[in-house]
Amino acid sequence: MTTNSVVSAIRVLEAVGEQQPVGLSELARGVGLPKSTVQRTLLTLAEVGWCRADEASRWSLTYRAFAVGNQARDAGELRERALPVLHELQLTSGETVHLAAPDGRELVLVERLDTAHRLRAFLALGHRLPLNASATGQAYLAACTDAVVEAYLTGSDLAPSTPWTVTDADTLRARLAEVRARGWSVNPEGLSEGIAAVGAAILGPDGRPAGALSVSGPTVRMTEEVFDRHGRAAADAARRISRELGSRL
Structure with missing residues (x-):
C-alpha cells in the first residue's frame, strides 16, 4: 500500500467516525476523493474489520476501532x-x-x-x-x-x-x-x-x-x-x- 493510499484510508476512517452512519456519496464529498477510491478503501477497511455497511449501504465503524482507540485513552x-x-x-x-x-x-x-x-x-x-x-x-x-x-x-x-x-x-x-x-x-x-x-x-x-x-x-x-x-x-x-x-x- 502506497503512502497516498494509507493517508486516504485514514481520512476515510476518520470521516466515517465523524459522520456515521454515512453513505458513499456523502462520504466522498466530505473527504474530497473520488467515489471509486472511497469505495475501494471502505471495502478494504471492512475486510480487516474496521468498518461495516448496513442494509442501506451506510457505513459505520466497528467495535475494533473502539478497542484500538480505547487503548490510546491513557x-x-x-x-x-x-x-x-x-x-x-x-x-x-x-x-x-x-x-x-x-x-x-x-x-x-x-x-x-x-x-x-x-x-x-x-x-x-x-x-x-x-x-x-x-x-x-x-x-x-x-x-x-x-x-x-x-x-x-x-x-x-x-x-x-x-x-x-x-x-x-x-x-x-x-x-x-x-x-x-x-x-x-x-x-x-x-x-x-x-x-x-x-x-x-x-x-x-x-x-x-x-x-x-x-x-x-x-x-x-x-x-x-x-x-x-x-x-x-x-x-x-x-x-x-x-x-x-x-x-x-
Missing part, C-alpha cells in the same frame, strides 16, 4: 492518574466532570464522569474540543507559552460553536490573561448553548500542559454564584493530578 497515564481525583471532584461539585488531552490544535475528551441530575452536560468520549470554544481549551491555552498561543491564533480560524464563543483573537488573549490571573477558566455557553463550565489545566513533569479538566452543567445550576466555588475545586484537582504526573508546581 497512553501517557493521564487518565489513570486523574481518575481518583476526578471522582472526588464530581462528588463535591455534583456536576459533570470532563478530562481532555491535546491532539493537534484541539483537545480530545478522554473521560467523562456524569452527574446524577437528569438535566446535565453531555459530550461523547472522543469528542474534539476547540481550544477557543471550551473551558478545557481556554485553560489549556492559558497554561501554554505566549509563543504557542500566538502560533495557535495564527493558524486557527476561531470558528464559533455557539453565539457566545470567543472568535476574536484579541478577546481570546484577554480571556487567557484572566484565566492565568484567576487560576481557572470560566466559559458560559461558549461550547454548547445552555451549558456553562469552568476548567483548569493539568501540567506534566516538564511544566507544559498535559491536558485539562472541567466542571460543566446547565446554566440554571452553573451560575455566576457557583463559578468561583467550582473553579477553585477544579484548579485544586488539576494541581493534585499535575503532582501525580510529576509536575513540580
